[in-house]
Amino acid sequence: MDPATPLEETMGALAQIVASGKALYVGLSNYDGKTLEQAAAILDEMHVPFIINQNRYNMFDREIEKNGLKEASGALGKGIICFSPLAQGMLSNRYLHGIPEDSRVRTDGRFLQESRIDKPTIEKIQKLNEIAKGRGQTLAEMALSWLLKEDVVTSVLAGASKPEQILDNIKAVENVTFTQDELEAIEQISME
Numbered sequence: 001m002d003p004a005t006p007l008e009e010t011m012g013a014l015a016q017i018v019a020s021g022k023a024l025y026v027g028l029s030n031y032d033g034k035t036l037e038q039a040a041a042i043l044d045e046m047h048v049p050f051i052i053n054q055n056r057y058n059m060f061d062r063e064i065e066k067n068g069l070k071e072a073s074g075a076l077g078k079g080i081i082c083f084s085p086l087a088q089g090m091l092s093n094r095y096l097h098g099i100p101e102d103s104r105v106r107t108d109g110r111f112l113q114e115s116r117i118d119k120p121t122i123e124k125i126q127k128l129n130e131i132a133k134g135r136g137q138t139l140a141e142m143a144l145s146w147l148l149k150e151d152v153v154t155s156v157l158a159g160a161s162k163p164e165q166i167l168d169n170i171k172a173v174e175n176v177t178f179t180q181d182e183l184e185a186i187e188q189i190s191m192e
């Protein structure tokens, strides 16, 4: 979203892409709930098929719950594809016992800095990992299942540095049902 450009202009650019046959559908990234509603109304008027939002969403990052995007997407019948669903790898077994040399923290400091792997965060990761174990999942699988359980979440966009991670992550679809106790425990740990 570019706050310096009128929404009509941005939506007009998307409309042109569809009208010229370069795309069948459009998606928006990083809008908040209020702006999404305005954008969707403009796209409807222009008869542009808008179907999906791409936003950061994971147990540790609840911004779309706070800025109205999640609620507005559901109300408008638009999907959400979540990026950074593993919080850059923090919601996995990566940092349970320190910082591995081949991890994103060490190999690419742009998106995840060492300072974010602090003691309270490691404690949260360890507690969440215990819940995942109880469900027969890895923490990465549970983090993805936790997103996929939501009707409004159409898909997750997980990154990977190794083929095994992809094979692990796709197993998330095997169990997207959570008990009330599990949900409450996840809420308490991830939000504390």
Ligand SMILES: NC(=O)c1ccc[n+]([C@@H]2O[C@H](COP(=O)([O-])OP(=O)(O)OC[C@H]3O[C@@H](n4cnc5c(N)ncnc54)[C@H](OP(=O)(O)O)[C@@H]3O)[C@@H](O)[C@H]2O)c1
Residues within 6 Å of the ligand: 029, 030, 054, 055, 083, 084, 085, 086, 087, 088, 089, 090, 092, 093, 094, 102, 103, 104, 105, 111, 140, 141, 157, 158, 159, 160, 161, 162, 164, 165, 166, 168, 169
């Ligand atoms: N629209 C936007 O503004 C926007 C912004 C950001 C990203 N994106 C898109 O979203 C994609 C995903 O974002 P992301 O890479 O931040 O996602 P992420 O899924 O939160 O983090 C991916 C990292 O988690 C670790 N990982 C993945 N699966 C694992 C597993 N099963 N076990 C242990 N560790 C595992 C790997 O870290 P290691 O490298 O340490 O192994 C991997 O590089 C990006 O590639 C990008 O295309 C879009």
